[in-house]
Amino acid sequence: MITINEDTQDTYVKGTDAMNGLLENGLGLMILGMGFVFLFLVVLIYATGFMSTFIHRFFPDLPDKLESPAIKQSNSRQVASSHSTMDSKVVVAITAAIHQHRNK
Amino acid sequence: MITINEDTQDTYVKGTDAMNGLLENGLGLMILGMGFVFLFLVVLIYATGFMSTFIHRFFPDLPDKLESPAIKQSNSRQVASSHSTMDSKVVVAITAAIHQHRNK
Amino acid sequence: MITINEDTQDTYVKGTDAMNGLLENGLGLMILGMGFVFLFLVVLIYATGFMSTFIHRFFPDLPDKLESPAIKQSNSRQVASSHSTMDSKVVVAITAAIHQHRNK
Amino acid sequence: MEDKLLTLYHDTGIYQLEFGQFVMICIGLLLVYLAIKKGFEPLLLLPIGIGAVLVNIPGAGFMAAPVYDAQGHMTTPGGLQYYIYHGGIETGLFPLIIFMGVGAMTDFGPMLANPKTLLLGAAAQFGIFATVIGAVLLGTSGLMDFSLADAAAIGIIGGADGPTAIFVASRLAPELLGAIAVAAYSYMALVPLIQPPIMRALTSKEERSIKMEQLRPVSKKEKIIFPIVVTLLVAMFLPSAAPLLGMFCFGNLMRECGVVERLSDTAQNALINIVTIFLGLGVGSKLSSEAFLNIETLGILSLGLIAFSIGTASGVLMAKLMNKMSSHPINPLIGAAGVSAVPMAARVANKVGLEANKHNFLLMHAMGPNVAGVIGSAVAAGVMLSYVGS
Amino acid sequence: MEDKLLTLYHDTGIYQLEFGQFVMICIGLLLVYLAIKKGFEPLLLLPIGIGAVLVNIPGAGFMAAPVYDAQGHMTTPGGLQYYIYHGGIETGLFPLIIFMGVGAMTDFGPMLANPKTLLLGAAAQFGIFATVIGAVLLGTSGLMDFSLADAAAIGIIGGADGPTAIFVASRLAPELLGAIAVAAYSYMALVPLIQPPIMRALTSKEERSIKMEQLRPVSKKEKIIFPIVVTLLVAMFLPSAAPLLGMFCFGNLMRECGVVERLSDTAQNALINIVTIFLGLGVGSKLSSEAFLNIETLGILSLGLIAFSIGTASGVLMAKLMNKMSSHPINPLIGAAGVSAVPMAARVANKVGLEANKHNFLLMHAMGPNVAGVIGSAVAAGVMLSYVGS
Amino acid sequence: MEDKLLTLYHDTGIYQLEFGQFVMICIGLLLVYLAIKKGFEPLLLLPIGIGAVLVNIPGAGFMAAPVYDAQGHMTTPGGLQYYIYHGGIETGLFPLIIFMGVGAMTDFGPMLANPKTLLLGAAAQFGIFATVIGAVLLGTSGLMDFSLADAAAIGIIGGADGPTAIFVASRLAPELLGAIAVAAYSYMALVPLIQPPIMRALTSKEERSIKMEQLRPVSKKEKIIFPIVVTLLVAMFLPSAAPLLGMFCFGNLMRECGVVERLSDTAQNALINIVTIFLGLGVGSKLSSEAFLNIETLGILSLGLIAFSIGTASGVLMAKLMNKMSSHPINPLIGAAGVSAVPMAARVANKVGLEANKHNFLLMHAMGPNVAGVIGSAVAAGVMLSYVGS
Ligand code: NA
Numbered sequence A, B, C: 001m002i003t004i005n006e007d008t009q010d011t012y013v014k015g016t017d018a019m020n021g022l023l024e025n026g027l028g029l030m031i032l033g034m035g036f037v038f039l040f041l042v043v044l045i046y047a048t049g050f051m052s053t054f055i056h057r058f059f060p061d062l063p064d065k066l067e068s069p070a071i072k073q074s075n076s077r078q079v080a081s082s083h084s085t086m087d088s089k090v091v092v093a094i095t096a097a098i099h100q101h102r103n104k
Numbered sequence D, E, F: 001m002e003d004k005l006l007t008l009y010h011d012t013g014i015y016q017l018e019f020g021q022f023v024m025i026c027i028g029l030l031l032v033y034l035a036i037k038k039g040f041e042p043l044l045l046l047p048i049g050i051g052a053v054l055v056n057i058p059g060a061g062f063m064a065a066p067v068y069d070a071q072g073h074m075t076t077p078g079g080l081q082y083y084i085y086h087g088g089i090e091t092g093l094f095p096l097i098i099f100m101g102v103g104a105m106t107d108f109g110p111m112l113a114n115p116k117t118l119l120l121g122a123a124a125q126f127g128i129f130a131t132v133i134g135a136v137l138l139g140t141s142g143l144m145d146f147s148l149a150d151a152a153a154i155g156i157i158g159g160a161d162g163p164t165a166i167f168v169a170s171r172l173a174p175e176l177l178g179a180i181a182v183a184a185y186s187y188m189a190l191v192p193l194i195q196p197p198i199m200r201a202l203t204s205k206e207e208r209s210i211k212m213e214q215l216r217p218v219s220k221k222e223k224i225i226f227p228i229v230v231t232l233l234v235a236m237f238l239p240s241a242a243p244l245l246g247m248f249c250f251g252n253l254m255r256e257c258g259v260v261e262r263l264s265d266t267a268q269n270a271l272i273n274i275v276t277i278f279l280g281l282g283v284g285s286k287l288s289s290e291a292f293l294n295i296e297t298l299g300i301l302s303l304g305l306i307a308f309s310i311g312t313a314s315g316v317l318m319a320k321l322m323n324k325m326s327s328h329p330i331n332p333l334i335g336a337a338g339v340s341a342v343p344m345a346a347r348v349a350n351k352v353g354l355e356a357n358k359h360n361f362l363l364m365h366a367m368g369p370n371v372a373g374v375i376g377s378a379v380a381a382g383v384m385l386s387y388v389g390s
């Protein structure tokens, strides 16, 4: 962890120096922060791109068919998740029920 | 918090004074307690009545149709609750299944 | 709890005595341990047998029909458990759905 | 080798078991039997019974306190029930979380349709305070060693509400907690045996046959506002009841508001189940022979039974009075449901009513006083906590 | 007797209530109202509101610290919110567990199909840092008393991510936690009101009508590897963000790997629900009158609004820039989703897009920047924690 | 500004990463790979692997202890894994809760139908004690630095039971916990590779083809009484095994008694899942380079493999002996299931049996020794805890 400059610690002194120190620190945080966020996410873009290329080249795979993930995702936030297990059970039960019903 | 009278604290002395103090305290607790319970619930009756009147007058609403809540409640204690979500999923699945079955 | 012999405690001394003490302790643990495991489980065999006989004689019961428990068990490890409640709900929903569908 | 064998033998339960522990293990097994075979509040009495068995196994260390060295590092970990008891029961967390879950399971609809039934929930709490006097008398008589705090904690058994009883006992008389919890849950399970004779003795067949008017429908808005009103009244008049009733109303608000279904569902299922398991084991940890095998326990069990009976009687009598005073007919049987013991007491009222008139369904009408009794006993608990201090 | 009655009266809320507590109870009720009636992030604002009501009941002791005697035995147990706050929020456990659950709910598919949208998630974090400057200026101006740590904690509101805001505030400015959490969740709920005017002001109708190309399908393997890649990058470049992003990626890995469905399911449901209830009550416990009723809170609320607006604007402007530079068309509206507020901001982008062209569905394309914004604000949080220390 | 940049750089993992941490992160990723791609006990190895990655991120502070000032106020909160490890693993709570859940998932029916299979569960524990001797020999040889407590903790890997291994290791050799847990779960996953060659080597094709008689049906009452009988026997003979077996039997009783279905359901799902996530992260926290990257870990991994092999062999040999002595035919393959590793080992026995005779289904018969192995290794654990002290 970065140790805080002495002047930021006594903000209660409220001298002009302290104020300038605080402002300077704030600007530093903004520049370093935004810089770092961009740097990190740019690195992540390249890493992700590299990862995808690598996977597609060396471990090609049938992609999930009919994927429209965003819509699925926005629903899954609302609805409880144990969806797929649920549905498979339901389908089993329905199949059974329909067979019974047919054979009546 | 009410501080306990000195005599109730040394119940181990078991002098007649302490006993009387304990009994007196017990009677006090009974009278204050029952009084307070009634007072509170009477206030609650009026508050509830006022609330209902207020809501009906200023925020009239279609009441829940076909309400027989006590029975529902006594069941809901037993059965797990995520009932409605469950059923809606089931209904979706069934609708799908029946359509499939029909179109065969 | 058994207190550890002094010599096992200073294993850092690594004298021959300490080593022999450690080995001796290990052998003791093996013999006592295996002995105890067998003893306990043999006692458990008799206790279980006695329990079953006792129950069958004095509290006879219709056994669970068609029991093939191991298979059920090995499944139940995988699948979530609230199975039966689930299925009964599903069946209720299906019955309703099929009736609706029929009456169309 | 031989000395190891000897120490292993000295570690066995056979060698160490004291008679008191043996008796307490049997009592634990009895609770398990009542839970499974007789269906006595099994969700609580099964874990309590097993907790009692485990804590009384000599040398198993279920209640052992952890040991730390001078630097604060743990040298010996504590036992499971030690952590459960001190983490969840002594602090009051578990009863409060359970109360939140019970709130999320409670429907105040029938009570809101007929708020006057709150009076029945008040009257039935007389069992609590009459029992306090009983315990005080036993204390002053010198027969048993009950302080005022003990007497208050024993009285709360009459509230017929498990989490409230555990919460109050953990604050006022922790050493009696085991006996009080066992008494509370046992008598709640025995409500179908305890109440009907009292109800029949205090009412005529005509009274028991009284048909009540259909309850008005209650709007969603009323159900949402009600828990907030209760919380505010508690804040105004009895802050010492705020932990119990605040959490209860929070649970109920989650249930009724309709926008946090997933939280309400969890409060009613996963969360309350988890806490119930641990609450049971923790309460069972107080069933040690020193705390349970003494004359005071007999007093607690007797007083608890008296508390239930007096509460039932005062509820029925209040309902008779209200029936006389009110323009709408009130069946006195629903007064018995005011002791809480939700939903058992309401079912008992319904059943006794059906005996008198097989077309008279009182269940819905009895649910009002029944949930009112929960509020009533929480209020009584608050008064006690405030009066006796802690 | 009379003195008991008097002390009972002195225990009531009526007697003890201070004006500040009264105001805070009203604010708590306002939050409950917004949650239920207006649907403002009810999963959090309902428990926070109730928590604020409970903690301000005088004499109820919800935040009372436990008292121990010299031997270390508890003489008075602490209050519920005391244990929740110090056990789960001060330690950072609850926000981290929630972040794990959110990770298990998040689908990175749309982002992986178009990784460049990560830039939008970066740009929108400008709201965070601009707000830090704002808070610093208010601090240096002498109007309000904000240190650099306070300013950083206030800025994180602009991250539009509740658990991140709570985690950072609990470390940098615990006394502002209540106001920061309330601001963060309130503005997240207000995204549909705050964002559209800014989005419309900064874009032409043609830009808003831009259709984007169908996203490529993303393979299961990419989705599995991605959270591991993020974790490793965080480990390399910004360890101070590792608690947040490590848990987030752990949750996401449980979701995508397909072999621990029962853990993923629990992380998304029972566990996150339990922790959400307690997190809300714990955050509410910081809404005491001393901490909330002061000029700084006004500053926090204003700065939070500014943060959201600047974040939205910078996201949209970055998307415009990318649209100019890129060969594939990019609708500038999806830039606004970069503030996170998942999935609300993505829906807003979709809705505003539909206004311009009713056949243009942007939801899928906006989910990419939306989840990128979660990563972006967690990275920003890490920088702040590292820069400001703790 | 420049100095801030420098300190930010000094905070990065790139600057701080030590070689040992790098290796441990790779090992964590290997565990994740084995869990996802190879299906090695993913419910545990995935969280353990991620836990190992997180704890080795330099500067992330996942195992940092909280810092308090002189007044007892927290000045720096601890890391997530610090709280998990010290709260749930060092105390033994998490393994015990998991064991309760496993009990609630276990069906003792096949074992009750043929109680003699308990002997197979006893015989297979020879792997445990043989391994203790192996570890002691390595210790006395001076090659590795194992005390008797270490040797006992290593031996328990042969019990093929994760929670038991973690419980024992956390009490006897906390510094070896990571390696022991990883070995236990890895070899449990490798049972289908480790066991068949040993099983084939020790049996003839005729023996492997032996058909066993259909199991008798077991009544509900037997299943209910059985866990109580086990608890009481443990209480009598081996209280040091009571924490493990008491919780296991409590879980099983909840399952079988039929009156607390909601508790049993929660113990098998929400609760065990929550605790599994945290147990994994906590065990992973012990995979630091100092604790793992040394010659002892190699010893532990080798000894664990030997333990599994010896356990398998002794189970098979005991089954051969029983087949000779008994009037009812016993297929020696089911002896291998006595190591526990439920239900994997029983499936392996079934599979190897089908190779010899494709109409011979041994699964049901192998479940008996399989669950007997769980009891057997818990008993062995109890003996060790009692013998070695703690
Ligand atoms: Na009551």
Ligand code: NA
Pocket: E158, E159, E160, E161, E338, E339, E340, E341, E373, E374, E376, E377, E378
């Ligand atoms: Na963000």
Ligand code: NA
Pocket: F158, F159, F160, F161, F338, F339, F340, F341, F373, F374, F376, F377, F378
């Ligand atoms: Na075993």
